[in-house]
Amino acid sequence: MKPFSELLSLAGRTAVVTGGASGIGLAIARRLAGQGAVVCLVDRNEKVAEIAASLGSQHCGVHTDVTDETAIKTACSTILSQLGHVDILVNNAGIALIASAAELETSAWDLTMAINLRAPFLFARALGPAMCAKGFGRIVNIASQAALVALDKHAAYGASKAGILGLTKVLAFEWGPSGVTVNAISPTVVETELGKQVWSGPVGDAFRAQVPTGRFAQPDEIACAVAYLVSDAASMVNGENLVVDGGYTIR
Template structure:
């Protein structure tokens, strides 16, 4: 799929792009010809990505962003349009995880998870929307999770927020289909990223996770790139409201 995708002349925004899956997806977009705004809270990680992209001949802009703050998200979109002249692709990847039994979970922790994972997706999509609708073309790719599709103890906030992302994806797909804007989602399972570094650092915890995955391994960050490029490129022009699950078979057990 990667070889079939060409995003020359396209402009993308990737949130949560400092590391992990976000960084891998941003790299795939620059390697396929897109100019990319990388957004996250940590400037140093974004700056290193921009240096890497430019060294390889790509175009990238670092934009430190609080995805839960309306004004910060609006500045992210405005900076993208100012720098590159347009925006065509939004990848809503910012997310945080909380592993807490519900009766022990504070309202503040619940709110942080939902604000980042669901409110952030709403804010970024709404901010980009007028540009996509005006040009009558665009792609929105939302990062959900296989936790949204199955019961997972101690992850109520994360699972609920990601299920909300799926519902949001489907609603926006219907709303924007007539404007030639496609909205789809990717639902990853366990990938080897900083988000689950604590689990991977403990042999017993890692073995338990791997036993629950029929493929008997974690995903690698680069394995998500071909699916992102499919959903960000012209191959998905007649595909909207779909959720692509990439989890080694875990959610179909």
Template sequence: MEYKGFDVNFGLKNKVAIVTGGLSGIGEAIADLYIKKGAKVAIFDVKKDTAEETKEKYGEAAIGLTVDVTQKLQIEAAIKIVMDTYSKIDLLVNSAGIALLDDAENLSEEYWDKTFAINVKGSFLVAQAVGKILIKSGGGKIINMASQAALVALDNHVAYCASKGAIVSMTKVLAYEWAQYNINVNCISPTVILTELGKKAWAGQAGEDMKKQIPAGRFGYPDEVAACALFLASDGSSLMTGENMVLDGGYTVK
């Protein structure tokens, strides 16, 4: 592939991005930053009022589509709307996910299945559908959301850790198979991020104890993950594929 340089401001002007789970948490922060950098964004979210909420927040800069990422037909229908609206897709961020926690002895089959359906199957189905378009169009970038839980054991996180480990492995295979089509596939592995859910889950002593295990001494913020996703979406990361960008304040270096 010919090297053409890149915008040193990591601009995304004229790019079209799909962001799953884009109405809350990390996905919302990524959608916000991509739009600020000039991209048009299609937000896939399971919320019934995704279209209305997206239009109210972003106006003409984005479209919102109600999509259950575990349902292939819903994904394909939504992607058709994106193509009809913007005529192309350049970027995908798989940010939709779930964390259902319990110890390994008592974790229910329902929790295991739902975790893998959303975190792994959902990410793959969207990546597969978008990948087919990128192969035909000459390339693009796919960013999957993994976690520090992919790299280390966390108490009560057996399904979540296993699902995020699967994301890292899936990312590597997609990167290997699709590099020939000028498609970069990478993932991001954050530590605890202070989304609204993160703030509630790690409030009080549990959060203080967790922060003591992080060399940087703090949790992360959604816009810090968005900054990593911006780099991976930009032309500046064109030689980077199959990698797991760890954003954990040093938690996993121990």
């Protein structure tokens, strides 16, 4: 029996993290790099390569627009040229455009779906078949508690994240026989810099009071969940949604 620490090691693995230049994505990249993986950050931030290099000279960054299918194809080609192959894909890039259903603009709906649902599919379609061909791969899609319960003014966001859960199950079913596991993580509010701004004041206090643990999540808590799912310790976990919400959705 291997030591648990050995099962969690990502030494020799390569990983792609979309939305990796800040927030949850950067926390994930740091955690995977800390476990030994060589990481490629994908982000619209033009300084993404510089941010990746701050993790270590072996890591890389690719600037792209995840709403553009052609740009994603180009990004994946660049990733493969730099990493050689991809073992791990973390679809983290996301957007939350908050409005009541009656006031939600069609353009906001379309943009939400393009970033939160279509882009993860496009990245998986571009990189997954090669994982299947070599008999190993780990894909983690970042969903949300909004995929599980109704949240006010989250029509587009909740629908996109519910779609992520459906996509996760189908990919897990189709690619599991080839050694590729596909799972999702559904966080509660995460205290990134943006999250702190959005959920500050009375609104945040009221929401936090509904979480049994009495607090929101920290970025590295999501990163640790990702690190587990992409490791050998989770080799039998496939098609699952790991809810990291302090118990908010158990009510």
